[in-house]
Amino acid sequence: MNPVFRLLLPLVPLLTLFSRATAQSVPPRSAPLIESVETVPAASQWLQPGDRLQVRLKGRPGSRVTFLNGQPLTELPATAKGVRGVYQGTYVVRPGDTLQDRTLQFQLVTSDSSRATAHTLSRIRFLNPNEPQLAVTRGALAYLNYGLGEDRLGGAKLGYLDSLVVLHVTGKVGDQYRVRLAEGQQAWVPLEVVRLLPRGGFVPTSLTSSWSVSGDSLYDYVQVPLDMRLPYRSQLLTEPTRLVVDIFGATSNTNWITQRDGLRELGDVHYEQIQPDVFRMVLNLKHEQSWGYSIGYRRNTLVVRVKRPPARLRLKGLTVAVDAGHGGDNHGAVGASGVKEKDLTLAIALKLRRELEEQGARVLMTRETDVSVDNGRRVLLLRKLNPDLLVSIHVNSSGSASVQGTSTYYRYVAFRPLSVALYEQMRQTGLKGFGNVGSFNFGLNGPTEFPNALVETAFVSNSEDEKRLADPAFQQQMAERITRGLADFLKGTRAKGPKGWLLGRPAEQ
Ligand SMILES: [Zn+2]
Numbered sequence: 001m002n003p004v005f006r007l008l009l010p011l012v013p014l015l016t017l018f019s020r021a022t023a024q025s026v027p028p029r030s031a032p033l034i035e036s037v038e039t040v041p042a043a044s045q046w047l048q049p050g051d052r053l054q055v056r057l058k059g060r061p062g063s064r065v066t067f068l069n070g071q072p073l074t075e076l077p078a079t080a081k082g083v084r085g086v087y088q089g090t091y092v093v094r095p096g097d098t099l100q101d102r103t104l105q106f107q108l109v110t111s112d113s114s115r116a117t118a119h120t121l122s123r124i125r126f127l128n129p130n131e132p133q134l135a136v137t138r139g140a141l142a143y144l145n146y147g148l149g150e151d152r153l154g155g156a157k158l159g160y161l162d163s164l165v166v167l168h169v170t171g172k173v174g175d176q177y178r179v180r181l182a183e184g185q186q187a188w189v190p191l192e193v194v195r196l197l198p199r200g201g202f203v204p205t206s207l208t209s210s211w212s213v214s215g216d217s218l219y220d221y222v223q224v225p226l227d228m229r230l231p232y233r234s235q236l237l238t239e240p241t242r243l244v245v246d247i248f249g250a251t252s253n254t255n256w257i258t259q260r261d262g263l264r265e266l267g268d269v270h271y272e273q274i275q276p277d278v279f280r281m282v283l284n285l286k287h288e289q290s291w292g293y294s295i296g297y298r299r300n301t302l303v304v305r306v307k308r309p310p311a312r313l314r315l316k317g318l319t320v321a322v323d324a325g326h327g328g329d330n331h332g333a334v335g336a337s338g339v340k341e342k343d344l345t346l347a348i349a350l351k352l353r354r355e356l357e358e359q360g361a362r363v364l365m366t367r368e369t370d371v372s373v374d375n376g377r378r379v380l381l382l383r384k385l386n387p388d389l390l391v392s393i394h395v396n397s398s399g400s401a402s403v404q405g406t407s408t409y410y411r412y413v414a415f416r417p418l419s420v421a422l423y424e425q426m427r428q429t430g431l432k433g434f435g436n437v438g439s440f441n442f443g444l445n446g447p448t449e450f451p452n453a454l455v456e457t458a459f460v461s462n463s464e465d466e467k468r469l470a471d472p473a474f475q476q477q478m479a480e481r482i483t484r485g486l487a488d489f490l491k492g493t494r495a496k497g498p499k500g501w502l503l504g505r506p507a508e509q
Pocket residue numbers: 325326332333341394395
């Protein structure tokens with residue numbers, strides 16, 4: 001047992017006595033009968049039959065409390081700290097229930113028949129499933145979330161969607177709509193990336209036509225004609241390297257898949273109807289290292305565009321994007337000496353650009369000066385510039401001054417080799433190793449179009465790391481190591497080559 005805990009044990013009976021005394025004290029008569037009411041979560045909601053509406057009220061203990069039309073709340077036992085008068089209730093929405101975006105009214109009747117009413121701040125609406133609510137995505141950066149979670153990186157993202165994708169909205173909590181993707185599958189979408197459609201539409205579904213796989217001078221393509229733009233999800237997997245795309249609401253009427261000439265990266269392709277309304281495409285890739293892909297619609301045809309490896313797997317002639325984190329009024333982390341992340345990332349990125357250009361690479365920068373560019377704009381810019389690779393440069397920070405070291409991050413497992421190669425080289429600077437981090441929900445790890453990695457060079461919150469970060473000679477060393485990391489990644493990719501037996505062009509030199 002923890003010695004500190006043991007030391008505290010003799011105090012426990014005393015504390016218990018104290019809390020019991022508190023528990024028995026009754027609030028003074030002047031206290032309002034109802035102190036607070038809220039929905040749980042405390043946000044405006046749209047619910048449909050089968051959903052739970054949860055509420056909480058704090059008020060005079062020992063009362064009778066109801067909401068909606070007489071639905072009772074239950075008083076909880078006193079907490080360990082002796083708090084009483086907390087009531088909770090759940091109502092499962094039933095077919096036929098109606099509630100038009102209203103606040104909820106609560107009634108409290110005390111044991112001596114005093115009465116009080118109160119309303120929630122949040123508004124509740126019950127949806128009518130007989131009038132499906134539809135929405136379409138808008139803008140170039142619409143995306144789905146898995147759930148309602150939030151942290152400094154936002155909610156965990158399920159993936160980006162093209163614009164005008166039709167979604168079936170089945171609920172809302174705060175600033176996100178819940179959408180039904182397929183039987184038993186749902187996701188959440190921020191209000192600002194969709195537009196609600198007028199009533200009277202049908203739940204989005206489509207049969208898939210027969211589809212084709214083809215290649216032009218730049219890319220390989222998969223094209224699946226649908227009746228409307230349905231939502232989708234993709235995963236780039238390894239061992240073997242393959243792209244798995246699920247189309248929600250789609251049912252197969254695919255009676256053939258034409259594989260045209262000119263394919264250089266797509267190998268065997270097939271589909272599975274994994275449930276009645278989820279159509280899964282499995283697209284095998286010819287090379288062990290994927291160089292990315294994009295998914296979007298051309299009219300109502302879903303188009304998967306698959307990138308091929310660069311002509312030569314070496315820095316000379318390669319297009320590398322370098323992203324200096326933060327900038328302008330976005331300072332990022334600030335060290336004890338006052339040094340700002342935005343200045344450090346730019347200094348390292350500019351040195352990295354020089355190194356890469358010396359090796360014959362073409363370098364694209366998301367910023368070259370001290371300007372503010374938000375991450376959404378950076379992603380859009382990179383999509384347009386279409387680099388072969390992306391390295392994002394940041395500086396780490398921790399609440400604990402003793403935490404230090406370098407780390408690299410990737411989101412998709414297929415891009416992990418890049419972040420590992422960068423990590424190995426960054427360790428050669430003498431910085432401690434903080435680790436290689438996967439599934440990282442960071443905007444600049446989001447693009448699927450090209451391999452990308454984030455380098456959190458070192459911790460500006462640690463005095464030893466901070467000194468190094470601010471030292472131009474050490475910045476130069478980091479730039480050289482990142483360059484070598486990129487070269488190592490290319491070398492490793494060259495060694496792997498194409499998957500042996502598959503048809504395709506000969507191995508790179
Ligand atoms: Zn940062």
